[in-house]
Amino acid sequence: DTEVTQTPKHLVMGMTNKKSLKCEQHMGHRAMYWYKQKAKKPPELMFVYSYEKLSINESVPSRFSPECPNSSLLNLHLHALQPEDSALYLCASSPTGRAAYNEQFFGPGTRLTVL
Amino acid sequence: GNSVTQMEGPVTLSEEAFLTINCTYTATGYPSLFWYVQYPGEGLQLLLKATKADDKGSNKGFEATYRKETTSFHLEKGSVQVSDSAVYFCALPAGYSTLTFGKGTMLLVSP
Numbered sequence: 476d477t478e479v480t481q482t483p484k485h486l487v488m489g490m491t492n493k494k495s496l497k498c499e500q501h502m503g504h505r506a507m508y509w510y511k512q513k514a515k516k517p518p519e520l521m522f523v524y525s526y527e528k529l530s531i532n533e534s535v536p537s538r539f540s541p542e543c544p545n546s547s548l549l550n551l552h553l554h555a556l557q558p559e560d561s562a563l564y565l566c567a568s569s570p571t572g573r574a575a576y577n578e579q580f581f582g583p584g585t586r587l588t589v590l
Numbered sequence: 591g592n593s594v595t596q597m598e599g600p601v602t603l604s605e606e607a608f609l610t611i612n613c614t615y616t617a618t619g620y621p622s623l624f625w626y627v628q629y630p631g632e633g634l635q636l637l638l639k640a641t642k643a644d645d646k647g648s649n650k651g652f653e654a655t656y657r658k659e660t661t662s663f664h665l666e667k668g669s670v671q672v673s674d675s676a677v678y679f680c681a682l683p684a685g686y687s688t689l690t691f692g693k694g695t696m697l698l699v700s701p
Binding site for chain 1 (some may be wrong): 591615621622624633634635636637641650674679683684685686688689692693694696
């Protein structure tokens with residue numbers, strides 16, 4: 476299984492809602508990533524988990540809260556988002572967190588719209 | 591820090607035309623270089639990579655050669671197909687765990 480799955484595919488939420496994005500991989504990878512991608516732009520890194528510990532937070536607002544319950548699962552909890560947070564949220568994984576040598580495998584993304 | 595510059599698109603070609611998408615980089619040392627592709631409505635997937643100078647990465651008819659003299663990693667394909675229409679990103683490591691991506695080049699291939 477060389478897939479990264481993400482649910483839901485689409486999410487519409489109001490600014491007062493709380494929702495979560497889910498990402499799963501069964502490749503035995505020990506690094507997992509959250510990216511945000513706006514239309515016609517490259518992905519922007521948000522968080523990196525390495526061996527289930529948060530290793531990088533790219534100064535992401537606290538309304539985004541990541542969680543890594545185990546080595547296969549990654550969640551992104553959303554609360555009090557703003558309309559400008561509307562984007563495609565991509566999850567990725569790699570065998571280890573060493574970017575120089577490891578391909579990152581991306582999921583299909585969750586298209587988030589904040590009203 | 592490491593950075594990458596790639597040509598802006600869109601690149602519009604007819605089927606069977608030759609493709610070049612330029613990518614140049616600035617880096618400390620000789621990092622691995624990657625091309626990722628994003629098909630409409632999908633996430634990114636690795637297209638090819640090269641881990642050292644003069645290496646040629648290849649996949650699905652695409653090729654790119656790691657040129658340290660010109661700090662380039664241009665993507666080429668001899669004969670594009672409609673199914674190659676996508677956005678192509680050049681990338682290299684920006685830190686231990688992070689990648690820096692180019693702005694992306696959209697390729698549109700018409701029959």
